[in-house]
Amino acid sequence: MSVDFDRSKQRWRVRWREHGRQRSRRFKTHAEALAFERSLVTEAEPPHAVRPERAGGDAIYPYSTDTGIRYRFLFRHSDGSLSTRRGFTSRRAAATARRHLVESISRGEVKVARETFGEFWTRLLEERRPHLTSGSFLDFETHGRKRLLPTFAAIPLARLDEDAVRRWLGAMVKLVDAGEISAKTVNNARTCLSVALNEASRRGLIPRNPCAAVPALPIHRRELDYLRLNEIQLDLDACMNHYRPLAAFLIGTGARISEALAIQYHHVDLDHGVVRIYGQRGRDGGASQPTKGKRSRSVQIGPGLVDTLIELRTAHQAGARDWIFLCPVPRRGRYAGRTTQGPPSRKTVHDWHEAALTDAGLRDMPLHALRHTAAAAWLATGHPLIFVQRQLGHRSMTTTETHYGHLELSFVREAVARTEETISQASRREP
Structure with missing residues (x-):
């Protein structure tokens, strides 16, 4: 075993022999190389462990790390080459993993992987x-x-x-x-x-x-910001004329901006106040793609938003296959020569949203906050979480509860009162 400086690689090198083979490893600093050399001495293997599978031992060895003792085990691939697996926190975990691996190799399920x-x-x-x-x-x-x-x-x-x-x-x-x-x-x-x-x-x-x-990092979730009920109209009044219908749609449906930009008139049932969301517009502005949850959904909309969409369709003289929300034809800049209208990009809508917040004197919040605004407004007006889940298209109620459960307290209090009143009335009706 030796430690030297490899001038060709500009790295410190540790060289040692393991099971009759010359091994080496390089490090940036001398201290790292010495620490690794000491770990090799600590985990030195007994002479009889050269062919661990055929010896009487379990082929499991401890070694030291900065975070404590870890365990590794030796095994042979199907081609006979000796290899090791490291990083186990206990001898039992290493033994279990080794047993499963050796069994998988014997069944031909694990191949020798040479690629990086x-x-x-x-x-x-x-x-x-x-x-x-x-x-x-x-x-x-x-x-x-x-x-x-x-x-x-x-x-x-x-x-x-x-x-x-x-x-x-x-x-x-x-x-x-x-x-x-x-x-x-x-x-x-x-x-x-x-x-x-x-x-x-x-x-x-x-x-x-x-x-x-290896667990994921803990995330401290911040409460999602949204427009309060008394701020919604302030924001809509500050929107530019070409952006106001889209902002009203985002707040009225809770749709993601990518979903709203993919809506065409044949997706909307104006007679029954229903919007059917089948896909979303890609980041590159290309063809419609599946929604985030890869599921279509129907969203109920109010009569005010229905009137807005009717006015928009009349103003644009749009057909069933036309996009609902369009970017106005630019009069100056790099796109001044464009003559046809199409859906705006997400970045463009974000700029419109930021301008509306500034003009309304409201605090800054991301465009996605309008989706949270819709959920908060539904809950504030007495709708249950199950309604919010279906409107937003969450696959699991757990997602809805995680984000909006704390806003449902008023509905819970009212529900308990209504339940007591119903029980009381039923009791009075009994002969």
């Missing part, structure tokens, strides 16, 4: 492209390029263990503490990593997903 994570990620992303919306594909690609590949790209897929994931998460936490990134963004990147490793596990390239034992 970067190679697998690129291949997986191309395979999934036809099944993802453009927005989802862009999210995966961005998280991979910015947050995953810089750390994991060169690591062989078979060697990507819990320790590697924990080190990556620790580096991300430092960026969160520095204010360079949010905990939610880190969790989203971790989800992308976990999706990829789950697929690698399903294909038998790795025995298990190392992300499974």
